[in-house]
Amino acid sequence: MxxxxxxxxxxxxxxxxxxxxxxxxxxxxxxxxxxxxxxxxxxxxxxxxxxxxxxxxxxxxxxxxxxxxxxxxxxxxxxxxxxxxxxxxxxxxxxxxxxxxxxxxxxxxxxxxxxxxxxxxxxxxxxxxxxxxxxxxxxxxxxxxxxxxxxxxxxxxxxxxxxxxxxxxxxxxxxxxxxxxxxxxxxxxxxxxxxxxxxxxxxxxxxxxxxxxxxxxxxxxxxxxxxxxxxTPMPAALADEMVDVEAVFGVKPDGFFLFFGAIEPKKNVARLAEAFLSTDTPHPLVLVGGRGWQKDEELRLVEAAQRRSGASGPRIIQLDYLPRRLVMQLVRAARAVLFPSLYEGFGLPVLEAMQLGTPVITSNRASLPEVAGEAALIVDPYDVSALSAAIARIDRDADLRSKMRQAGLAQSARFSxxxxxxxxxxxxxxxxxxxxx
Incomplete structure (x- = not known):
């Protein structure tokens, strides 16, 4: 230096x-x-x-x-x-x-x-x-x-x-x-x-x-x-504290998938919800983000899924804006972060997830392959079937998740x-x- x-x-x-x-x-x-x-x-x-x-x-x-x-x-x-x-x-x-x-x-x-x-x-x-x-x-x-x-x-x-x-x-x-x-x-x-x-x-x-x-x-x-x-600078207190996500959010560590970002068309939330609901995973999807424009269109499937929640609880849990400190606690505890955006100049959620050792599924558009490298599962964001298959694959394969955690930590070092x-x-x-x- x-x-x-x-x-x-x-x-x-x-x-x-x-x-x-x-x-x-x-x-x-x-x-x-x-x-x-x-x-x-x-x-x-x-x-x-x-x-x-x-x-x-x-x-x-x-x-x-x-x-x-x-x-x-x-x-x-x-x-x-x-x-x-x-x-x-x-x-x-x-x-x-x-x-x-x-x-x-x-x-x-x-x-x-x-x-x-x-x-x-x-x-x-x-x-x-x-x-x-x-x-x-x-x-x-x-x-x-x-x-x-x-x-x-x-x-x-x-x-x-x-x-x-x-x-x-x-x-x-x-x-x-x-x-x-x-x-x-x-x-x-x-x-x-x-x-x-x-x-x-x-x-x-x-x-x-x-x-x-x-x-x-x-x-x-x-x-x-x-x-x-x-x-991406991490919140100052993150290294010293571990939030009990089950007590605070009702989800178990390594027992939920996570999307975080604005709910707007380019984030591709509607296709993400469709792909997720097409899987048989018992783990819920947590959506964290303020509602932007066209939110009703993007969240139609999400709200329908919430209305028909089963005995095990809702398959999709939606949270509005959270302080970044709490979002990063959820990222660290997630089974995987799902970020199939249609376009990003950089794609901070991908880097933040890798930096915290969380596996990532993201899209093959714009900058996202640059940031993810070979450390993430990369899919066509318009292909709902491919996205659904990637979610099912990462859900069922513990060895894959372990390898992706290590690969993500190594890839994130390129953006130190x-x-x-x-x-x-x-x-x-x-x-x-x-x-x-």
Whole structure:
């Protein structure tokens, strides 16, 4: 690690997803990115869009209130906000520093908020930037006092920090590859990611599959797109505690299958339920995830199965959002994780399962074979019969599950903190060596 440490650059990351109280895969990426940056010895700046008021004495209090309870609602009606944001941008957005007093109890945020060397916020920054981009088709130029050397946006956000090298992570192009599977407004999204390629000093992504898509669909130069992959930081308490999943969730260790993720079309939950119900396994399937759009269509079979539960209990158990700490406890106790997604930029559930020694069944699309390697059973996600056969096979073969646990642990080592740090160091060095846009 010694050769990679440097104090030449300070790195800024945005809090667009980190501020969401229930988290996202991109929020996990933000945590991983922050951990890797700090391990490189680089100062870490955080830029958020949280309203923290004008009184310096209350900024830290209001920031952590929003982190815990969610963003306070805007007072202006929705139809008036674009006009107000236009005026705010014209006058110049006010960015304030949130001082770390040491008086706020932060233990509850340890798994979802990085430790920043410097924390900045501007009220509703990301919404104002979106309104500005819709109106002008230009990125918002943001002036920061003493800006970071590199501003690493974890999401396609239409902002450029003046005086910094701005790089943008595009995790995938799912709205363009599977337009039927997302609610994104496709014209707006296409315009936004194209401008990231034009405006950015570099584009970052997390798999070779996504890198190919960015080059082919957006016309990005090959030298301007880097795949760093990523690692996944595990909850701090996971190594020290073992939750009794039978007492808490009513399932026995090694006695249930698990899917976790948003309930939305690209996750393929409807076909997963059909395939699972076609097996004769006595072990239930546990679904953990917030309900997204088209949830009724995706969950029709699930709800039908729950209505006809037998004496041994429901074959499918559905749980809404759980804290990541509890989800990882379920992953560690599962017989296998089932993740037959139609498309993923990376596929964190596959890596998280392998890292905890849990066998995985996943799909042969996009980045998932890259992440899984030869450590998982890989099937066509559209082939319900193949998925059903894979579930039955892994259920009946204890030796196979044992081999997959070992193979998964070995495969997950390819996506370690050390590997992520090495790739980031090469990325940042290359960005700083190139002339700025």
């Amino acid at each position: 010694g050769d990679e440490r440097t104090t030449i650059a300070s790195i800024g990351i945005d809090g667009f997803n980190l501020a969401l109280p229930q988290g996202t895969g991109v929020a996990t990426y933000g945590m991983a990115l922050a951990q890797a940056v700090r391990s490189l010895g680089m100062p870490l700046h955080g830029l958020f869009g949280v309203p923290i008021g004008r009184d310096p004495r209350l900024r830290e209090i209001l920031f952590y209130e929003a982190m815990g309870r969610g963003m306070p609602p805007r007072r202006a009606p929705r139809w008036l906000r674009p006009m107000l944001d236009r005026v705010s941008v014209a006058r110049g957005l006010r960015v304030a520093e949130v001082e770390d007093s040491g008086r706020i109890e932060r233990e509850g945020f340890v798994d979802r908020l990085p430790r920043f060397d410097r924390l900045l916020s501007s009220a509703h920054l990301f919404e104002q930037a979106e309104h500005h981009f819709r109106r002008t088709r230009r990125f918002l130029d943001l002036e920061l006092p003493d800006p970071p050397t590199i501003m690493h946006w974890t999401y396609p956000i239409p902002i450029r920090v003046a005086g910094a090298r701005n790089i943008y992570t595009l995790h995938d192009l799912v709205p363009l590859k599977l337009p039927f599977a997302t609610l994104d407004r496709k014209r707006f999204y296409h315009r936004l990611v194209e401008r990231c390629v034009v405006e950015g000093d570099h584009i970052v992504t997390v798999s070779e599959a996504s890198r190919r898509d960015i080059i082919e669909l957006l016309g990005a130069p090959e030298a301007g797109v880097t795949n760093t992959y990523q690692h 903190l050390g590997e992520h740090r090495r790739r980031l160091h090469a990325l940042y060095s290359g960005v700083l060596a190139a002339p700025p846009r």
